[in-house]
Amino acid sequence: xNTKTQETKRNPWLWIPTLYFAEGIPYFIVNNISVLMLAKMxxxxxxxxxxxxxxxxxxxxxxFWSPFVDIIKTKRWWxxxxxxxxxxxxxxxxxxMPKPTPDVxxxxxxxxxxxxxxxxxxxxxxxxxxTHDIAxxxxxxxxxxxxxxxxxxxxxxxxxxxxxxxxxxxxxxxAGAIETKYDNIPLSWQVTMGVSAVIFCLVTLYHTFxxxxxxxxxxxxxxxxxxxxxxxxEFGQSFATFFKKPGLWLAIVFMLLxxxxxxxxxxxxxxxxxxxxxxxxxxxSTENVGLAYGTIGVLFLTIGGILGGIYxxxxxxxxxxxxxxxxxxxxxxxxxxxxELLPTNLVSISIAIAIEQFGYGFGFTxxxxxxxxxxxxxxxxxxxxxxxxxMALSMMIPGMFAGYIQEALGYANFFWMVxxxxxxTLIVTYLADRKIxxxxxxx
Numbered sequence: 001x002n003t004k005t006q007e008t009k010r011n012p013w014l015w016i017p018t019l020y021f022a023e024g025i026p027y028f029i030v031n032n033i034s035v036l037m038l039a040k041m042x043x044x045x046x047x048x049x050x051x052x053x054x055x056x057x058x059x060x061x062x063x064f065w066s067p068f069v070d071i072i073k074t075k076r077w078w079x080x081x082x083x084x085x086x087x088x089x090x091x092x093x094x095x096x097m098p099k100p101t102p103d104v105x106x107x108x109x110x111x112x113x114x115x116x117x118x119x120x121x122x123x124x125x126x127x128x129x130x131t132h133d134i135a136x137x138x139x140x141x142x143x144x145x146x147x148x149x150x151x152x153x154x155x156x157x158x159x160x161x162x163x164x165x166x167x168x169x170x171x172x173x174x175a176g177a178i179e180t181k182y183d184n185i186p187l188s189w190q191v192t193m194g195v196s197a198v199i200f201c202l203v204t205l206y207h208t209f210x211x212x213x214x215x216x217x218x219x220x221x222x223x224x225x226x227x228x229x230x231x232x233x234e235f236g237q238s239f240a241t242f243f244k245k246p247g248l249w250l251a252i253v254f255m256l257l258x259x260x261x262x263x264x265x266x267x268x269x270x271x272x273x274x275x276x277x278x279x280x281x282x283x284x285s286t287e288n289v290g291l292a293y294g295t296i297g298v299l300f301l302t303i304g305g306i307l308g309g310i311y312x313x314x315x316x317x318x319x320x321x322x323x324x325x326x327x328x329x330x331x332x333x334x335x336x337x338x339x340e341l342l343p344t345n346l347v348s349i350s351i352a353i354a355i356e357q358f359g360y361g362f363g364f365t366x367x368x369x370x371x372x373x374x375x376x377x378x379x380x381x382x383x384x385x386x387x388x389x390x391m392a393l394s395m396m397i398p399g400m401f402a403g404y405i406q407e408a409l410g411y412a413n414f415f416w417m418v419x420x421x422x423x424x425t426l427i428v429t430y431l432a433d434r435k436i437x438x439x440x441x442x443x
Contacts, residue, residue, distance in 0.1 A: 015211050016140070016152055017159040019079070022203045023136050024163030026086050026129035029196060030055050030122050031395075033167050036270045037189050040179075040286060041100055042110035049267050049403025051112055055122055056399065058130040059392030066134045066385035067238040074218060075142065075381070076211055078135035083204040085128040090197035093121045097190040105185055133388060138381030141372070142214055153368055154309015161302040161361065168294030171196060176286030188286070238382040245383075247435050251374050254432045255390040257424040258325070258367055261332050262360055263398035264418050268406050269293065269335065277342060280411040282349065292350040300354040304361025311362075317369050318436040325429040328363025329422035331356040336419060339412040367391070370432065 034055065038048045069078050098114045112119075140156065171192045178188035245251070273289050275281020284292065304327070312320045334352040343349055371391070375384035406414045 012152060015207075016156055018203060018206060019136055019139070019211065020156040020160040021163045021166075022083060022200070022207065023129075023133060024160040025167060025196065025200055025203075026090075026125050026132075028164045028167040029090075029171075030126050030129065032164070032266070032270070033171065033192075034122060035267065036168075036172065036274070036286075036289065037175075038112075038115065039271045039274060040105075040185055040189070041098070041115075042105035042108050043112055043115070044108060044407075045268070045271055045403040046407050047112045047403070048271070049406075050400050051115075051119060053267065053396050053399030053402070055119075055126050056392045056396035058123070058126040059133070060389050060396055062130040062134060062392075063239070063382070063386040063389045065131070067235040067379075067382045069131065069134045069138065069385075070238065070379065070381050071234045074213070075135040075139040076213055079132060079139065079211060080204070080208055082128045082132035082135065083200070083207060086125055086132070087197065087201045087204050089121050089125040089128065090193060090200050093118065093125075094190060094193040094197050096121060097186060097193060099186040102183075102185075130392075134381065134385040137384050137388070139211075139214075141375075141380050141384065152309070153312065153365060153372070154306045157305035157309060157361070157365060157368065158302050161298055161305055165295055165298040165302070166199070167196070168298055169290050170295075172290030172294045173287050174290075176288070176290055179286055238379040239386075241377065241379055242383045242386050245374065245377075247374075250431055250435060251370075251387075252390055254370065254428045255367075255387060256394045257428045258328070259364075259391070259394050260398060260424045261329060261418045261421040263395045264402050264405075264421060265332060265335060265356075265415070266395070267399040267402040268411070268414060271403075271406075272335070272339065272411050275411070280339065280342075282338065282342060284346075284349070288346055292346060293353055296350045297353040297357040301357035301361035304358040304363075305365055308362040308365030312365055312369055317366065317373055318433065321366050321370075321429060321433050321436065324363040324366035325425055326363075327359040328366075329359075329425050331359030332415070332418050332422060335415040336412070339415045370436075373436070 031052065034052050035048065038052065039045070069075065096117045098118060100110050100114055104110050140152075174195060175188040175192040178191055179185055182188070242248075270289060270293060271281070273282050273284045273293060274286065275283070277283045308320075308324060311323075334356040338349065338352050371384060371387040375387055377383060402414075405417070409417065
């Protein structure tokens, strides 16, 4: 009994940082690093954006199995099991890396069929990662008070983004360094995946011993032999209660449109950075992308997340929403500046990226806190998973068409279209602001 009490009260700093670092690694590898990898391998933007956007699908449909994470086993069990599966997938990704020839890569017409095995492993990783998200986010809400949830939302966002620095900064820089030294793009990404596999295996091993076992972490159905009827009943109840929540449709519209500008921008920003200047890109090396976007950019995104969490915990969700919406939209103008002027100075490019990423990090905090706010209730884990599914859908649908739109408009006009999409963010912010509890997030 004493052990349970001690584990329940374990310092959140011992598990929140590493848990959300582990949550971020597979997400960013599957949904972000895959974009740069396929672009560097010579896959056309249209096909690259379509297939990598489809990798969001597991995060979109995860509500169909999220109730089982509530019902069967503990959240901790699901966290560890999914991390083991992803560790194995990363090892296999390392071994199965395709090797197109330099001539094929240079043509910019590398067939996507060369990457079918890679994409299949990405899909497996995505399903395990989506399930891990359900369990980890539910674990977070079970183990912390409402005030601590608001206070730590910036911390969890910080370490989630640090995993992005690891993926989009450190790993991309490693890939660039190997590419430069050996003039071998496939080898550079094979080594990159190998490093990912080693790091993730070590994190998984740590969590096997370090993640606590809160008393509140238990299945909805007690006992080991729950009947099929009980499971189906719990499954249906979790969905039914979500779709009976007051203000449901407004919440769905908010979750789908608040990030619309970023949904288009994030899919094309790294291809824009590495694309040749003759086609409207900046022509940066892989190493410089790892430095400017993956390290400096994500660092400022992380700082924005920290400050956003602190600000939200002090003034609450309602008072912070408009400030964060402005920070989410206005900095998108920096990519219009980059596409119009095509600067060559890495410092000015990095400053522009830093401004945009800081605004996104600060503004995204309101989105996360809104999902937690809307998920409150008995089935908070399942309801939060449904919310994050709408979040994934908000990224998936625009991303599927982003590459083809960019090919039709060119980079400069594409980024001006992104600015026009900011109107949608402002409209849904106005509508949601009228319904939010003024006291939520700081009591």
